[in-house]
Amino acid sequence: MSKELKTGVVAVLIIAVFIWGFNFLKGQDLFSGSSRYFYVEYKDINGLNKASAVTINGLEVGRIDEISFDATPEKQGVLLVKxxxxxxxxxxxxxxxxxxxxxxxxxxxLAIVPTYSGETAVSGDYLKGEVESGLFSSVEDKLEPIQSKLQNVLVGADTLLTGLNTVLDEKSRKSLNRSIIGLEGTISDVRKTLTSVNTLLSDNKENLNATLANTKKITDNFSKISDDLAKANLGETVNKLEATLANVNGLLANMKAGKGTLGKLMTDDKMYTNLTNASKEMEELLREMKLNPKRFVHFSLFGKKAKPYNEESNTKNVSTK
Incomplete structure (x- = not known):
């Protein structure tokens, strides 16, 4: 093999390794022929880039191959991720x-959150895309309403302070200062009073303890009395008292109706008159016995008769001789 051929083979190998390494760094595997491709549309990819990992349930199963703008006119600005x-x-x-x-x-x-209901996805299908809020974006979203409320509070406080400055002229401020000074004096007096009360309580601690002990004894005695009253069966006593009152009421009713000796005595005028006459005659008899006892106990040897009853002498309480 000539040097030119060897040099050419080496150059081809170097170029191939370079291309493979470049694509490998981009996340593409040129020797993987079983890859499936899917497309996802996003309005904002939030910093996603090529060669980012794709996971399913935390397991890395692929990568991002391409990110481009959708060429469809009605989807202008939409990003298409392969x-x-x-x-x-x-x-x-x-x-x-x-x-x-x-x-x-x-x-x-990018993570694929799989679902298993419905038609199975095949290579070339479009999946639904979502973007999860990041830590800082979540904090920003939560702080934004707080910031808005804080601004409203600051505006309100500024308005309040402006109004106070307008209302509180020099005379009002002096009056407010005097009020504050008076309030401080009042607080000082209250502190002195509390100190005096504490001293009083400390000096009379023994007397207070004795008073509390006596109070406890009184409550204990009252408790015993209430127990004794509870055991005394007041209900039965009250029932007996009611029965007695009922009998007395019946007796009074009978007397009022003229039943019985007392009733007849109260209602029968003839009996009252007879009793009055009898009482009067008894009084006259006793008076006669006192004035002329010889008429009732008479003894004479010579047969001298006793003098008869003289009503006039009896009435005048004079003895008949």
């Missing part, structure tokens, strides 16, 4: 190709 997979793993056309942040330092990767 990905190649080196695996024959099956998934449906409804699977999602999601761009996500591979690390905090940056760098985007």
């Amino acid at each position: 990905i190649s997979l080196d695996t024959d793993f099956s998934f449906s056309k409804n699977s999602i190709a999601k761009i996500y942040s591979a690390s905090i330092m940056g760098g985007q990767s």
Whole structure:
């Protein structure tokens, strides 16, 4: 073999290795003939570049082959991403190709979130594309409303301070200062009062303890009294009292109706008159026995008769001789 031929073969090999290495660095494997290609459309790829890894469930299964603008007029500005997979793993056309942040330092990767319902995806199909919010974009999204609210608060505070400066003239500011000084004096007096109260409590600690102990004894005694009352069966006593009152009410009702001796005595005028007359006659009899005892106990040897009853003398309480 001539030197020219050897030089040509070596040059061809060097060029081939260079081309292979260049494509390898780009993420393309020239010796892989079983790759499948899929397309995904994005409005924003968020920094995704060629040769970025493509994963399924965390396993690297391919790479990004090409990123270009869609040539279709109605899709102007849409980015078309071509990905190649080196695996024959099956998934449906409804699977999602999601761009996500591979690390905090940056760098985007693409992950296929497989679904298995529906028609199986084949090489050349279009997949649905999504972009996952990165760490900083998420923080920015959350801070944006806070920033807006903070700006509104600052504007409100500025307006309030401006209004205060307008309202509080020199005289008002002096009055406010005097009020603040008075408030400080009040707080000082309150502190002195609290100090005095603490001192009073400290000096009378023993008396307070004794008072609390007496209070506890009183409550204990009251508790015992309440227990005794509970054990005394007040319900039965009240029932007996009610029965007694009912009997008294019945007795009074019978007396009012004229039943029984007391009832007749209260309601029968004739009996009352007879009792009054009997009492009066008894009084006259006793008076006669006192004034003329000889009429009731009479003894005479000569047969002298006792003097008869004289009503007038009895009425005048005079003895008949």
